[in-house]
Amino acid sequence: MKKIILLLLTAAFCLPSRAQNINADGDNIRRSSNASNAPSCCGGADVSHWCLDVNLTGGALLQDISAANPTAGYLNTVTGQSSTLKFNNGASFGADAEIGYFFGKKRHFGIGTGVWYMYQTGDLTMDHFHVEYQSTDNLGGTFRQLLTSDGQVKESLQTSNLNIPLLYKYKTQFSRKVGFTVDAGVMFNLVESSNYTAKTAFDYEAIYKYDVTPEGTTTVFDNSAIPGSSDLIIKKSMYTPLGYSSVAAYFTDLQQHGYNVGLGVSPNKNTGNVSYTAGTIGLLLRPAISIALCPRTSLNLGVYYLYQDFNHTADANYRLTDKLGQYSSMLNTVTSSMNNSFGLSVGVRYCFGKKHVAPPAPDAAGPAEDVAPAIPPVEVEPPVASPTTVEEQPEPEERSDVSAPILFDFNKTTIHPSSYPILEEAVKELQDDPNATVTVHGYTDSRGAAAYNRILSKRRANSVKNYLRKKGISAKKVKTVGHGAKDAAATNKTAEGRAKNRRAVMKLNEGK
Numbered sequence: 158m159k160k161i162i163l164l165l166l167t168a169a170f171c172l173p174s175r176a177q178n179i180n181a182d183g184d185n186i187r188r189s190s191n192a193s194n195a196p197s198c199c200g201g202a203d204v205s206h207w208c209l210d211v212n213l214t215g216g217a218l219l220q221d222i223s224a225a226n227p228t229a230g231y232l233n234t235v236t237g238q239s240s241t242l243k244f245n246n247g248a249s250f251g252a253d254a255e256i257g258y259f260f261g262k263k264r265h266f267g268i269g270t271g272v273w274y275m276y277q278t279g280d281l282t283m284d285h286f287h288v289e290y291q292s293t294d295n296l297g298g299t300f301r302q303l304l305t306s307d308g309q310v311k312e313s314l315q316t317s318n319l320n321i322p323l324l325y326k327y328k329t330q331f332s333r334k335v336g337f338t339v340d341a342g343v344m345f346n347l348v349e350s351s352n353y354t355a356k357t358a359f360d361y362e363a364i365y366k367y368d369v370t371p372e373g374t375t376t377v378f379d380n381s382a383i384p385g386s387s388d389l390i391i392k393k394s395m396y397t398p399l400g401y402s403s404v405a406a407y408f409t410d411l412q413q414h415g416y417n418v419g420l421g422v423s424p425n426k427n428t429g430n431v432s433y434t435a436g437t438i439g440l441l442l443r444p445a446i447s448i449a450l451c452p453r454t455s456l457n458l459g460v461y462y463l464y465q466d467f468n469h470t471a472d473a474n475y476r477l478t479d480k481l482g483q484y485s486s487m488l489n490t491v492t493s494s495m496n497n498s499f500g501l502s503v504g505v506r507y508c509f510g511k512k513h514v515a516p517p518a519p520d521a522a523g524p525a526e527d528v529a530p531a532i533p534p535v536e537v538e539p540p541v542a543s544p545t546t547v548e549e550q551p552e553p554e555e556r557s558d559v560s561a562p563i564l565f566d567f568n569k570t571t572i573h574p575s576s577y578p579i580l581e582e583a584v585k586e587l588q589d590d591p592n593a594t595v596t597v598h599g600y601t602d603s604r605g606a607a608a609y610n611r612i613l614s615k616r617r618a619n620s621v622k623n624y625l626r627k628k629g630i631s632a633k634k635v636k637t638v639g640h641g642a643k644d645a646a647a648t649n650k651t652a653e654g655r656a657k658n659r660r661a662v663m664k665l666n667e668g669k
C-alpha cells in the first residue's frame with residue numbers, strides 16, 4: 158500500500174524520481190519511484206531544457222481596414238461616390254516551428270523563437286462606386302467620363318504572411334500524462350503579400366460638349382451639374398433606338414469609333430499582387446493542453462489568438478479604373494489593416510538534450526546512432542548561349558507626294574498603313590522648313606448622318622495630327638478641319654469611289 162500511494166503522488170504532482178531503500182533483511186535495495194510504465198510529458202522536471210515545437214493552426218480572420226478615398230485621384234471630379242471597404246469570409250491557416258529553452262530544475266519557464274507562416278484568405282468588397290471626371294478619349298478628345306460599378310466590386314484575396322515569433326513559454330504538469338503549456342509574446346512580420354482576383358464589371362459612359370470654331374468642331378469638358386441641352390450624352394438610361402439592335406450594340410459601335418464607352422466591361426487583367434509594409438509587430442497568445450505520447454514527446458491541443466497591425470502607403474493618383482478594361486486593386490487605397498485571427502492549434506513538442514535524471518544502468522542498451530543520409534550531388538547544366546540574330550536593314554523608301562490622300566477604312570479613324578510614306582515625307586519637309594505649317598482636311602463618304610460625318614472627318618484629321626506630333630512636329634504647326642462628305646474626290650455610288658472619299662489631305666504652307 159505504501160508503494161502504491163507513493164506512485165500516485167509522484168504521478169499527480171510530477172515530482173522527480175526519488176530512491177526508496179527497502180530491505181526486509183536489513184540490506185539497502187535501490188528502487189526507483191518512477192517504476193510505472195506511463196510516459197512522462199515534456200513538462201516534467203525530469204526532461205531536458207531544450208524543446209522543439211511544431212504546430213498547425215486554423216481559424217477565422219477579421220480585418221478592420223482604413224482606406225483613402227478611391228475617387229480622389231481623378232481629374233476635375235464633378236461627383237464621386239463610393240462605399241466603405243469591407244473584409245468578409247476571412248480564414249487563416251498556419252504552420253510554425255520553434256526552438257525553446259526552459260530554465261531551472263523544474264523547467265516551468267522558458268523562451269523560444271522560430272518561424273511562423275500563415276496562408277490567409279478572404280473577400281474585399283465595395284458595394285458601390287461612381288465617379289464623373291475630366292478625361293481624354295482614344296483620339297485626344299476631351300470629355301466627361303462617367304464610371305459606375307456594375308453591382309458590387311469584389312476581390313478574392315490570398316495572403317502570404319511570414320513572421321518570426323519571440324515567445325515567453327510556460328509549462329506545468331497535472332499528472333505524468335497531462336500537462337498545460339502557454340506561448341505568449343510578439344510576432345515580427347517579414348512579409349505580408351496579397352494576391353487578388355477581381356470579380357467585377359463597370360459601365361463606362363460619357364458626356365461630350367462641342368465647341369464650334371472657325372477651324373472646326375472640338376470637344377470640351379462640361380463640368381456642370383446638369384449637362385447642357387446640346388451635349389452628346391452617351392448613357393444607357395438615355396438610349397433611344399437609332400438603327401441599332403440594342404443599347405449594347407450602340408455602345409459597341411461608339412467604342413469602335415474611339416469613344417471610351419462600354420457596358421458591363423470586366424478588367425482585362427483581373428489578377429495581381431500588393432504588399433504591405435513589413436517590419437510590423439504583433440501579439441500572440443496560445444494556451445494548450447499537453448498529452449504525453451512518449452517520455453520525450455507530447456501532443457499539444459489548444460487555441461490561439463494573434464493580433465497584427467499592418468501599414469500601407471496609399472497611391473495618391475489611384476484610379477480604380479479609367480480606360481476600358483483597366484483595373485487597379487482596392488488594396489492600393491488601404492492605409493492600415495488591423496488583423497485579428499483566432500482558432501484551434503494542434504502541435505507536437507519534442508524534448509531533446511541531456512535529461513535531468515540519473516544515468517541508466519551500465520547494462521542498459523543505448524539508442525541507435527542516427528546516420529544522416531548522403532545527399533547525391535546535383536549536376537548543373539551549363540547555360541546554352543542564345544543564337545545571335547542580325548537585324549535586317551530596311552531599304553530606303555521613295556519620296557512620296559505630301560498632297561496625296563491619306564486613306565481610312567469604313568467608319569474608322571485609324572490611318573491605313575499604305576499612307577505612312579506620305580506622312581513620313583510630310584515630317585521631313587516640316588523638319589527641313591522650321592517656318593512651314595500644314596493644314597489637314599478630313600473627309601468621309603456619303604453614308605451616315607451629316608452631323609456624324611463632320612465629327613468623323615474631324616477625327617480623321619486629328620489622327621494625322623497625332624501622328625505628326627508623335628514624330629516631333631509641334632501641334633502649333635498643324636491645323637485640322639473636318640468637311641464631312643463635302644468635296645468628294647470620287648463617286649459615292651460605288652465601293653471603289655467611297656473608299657477614295659474616306660481620306661485626309663494635307664496642304665503644306667511653306668514658311669516665309
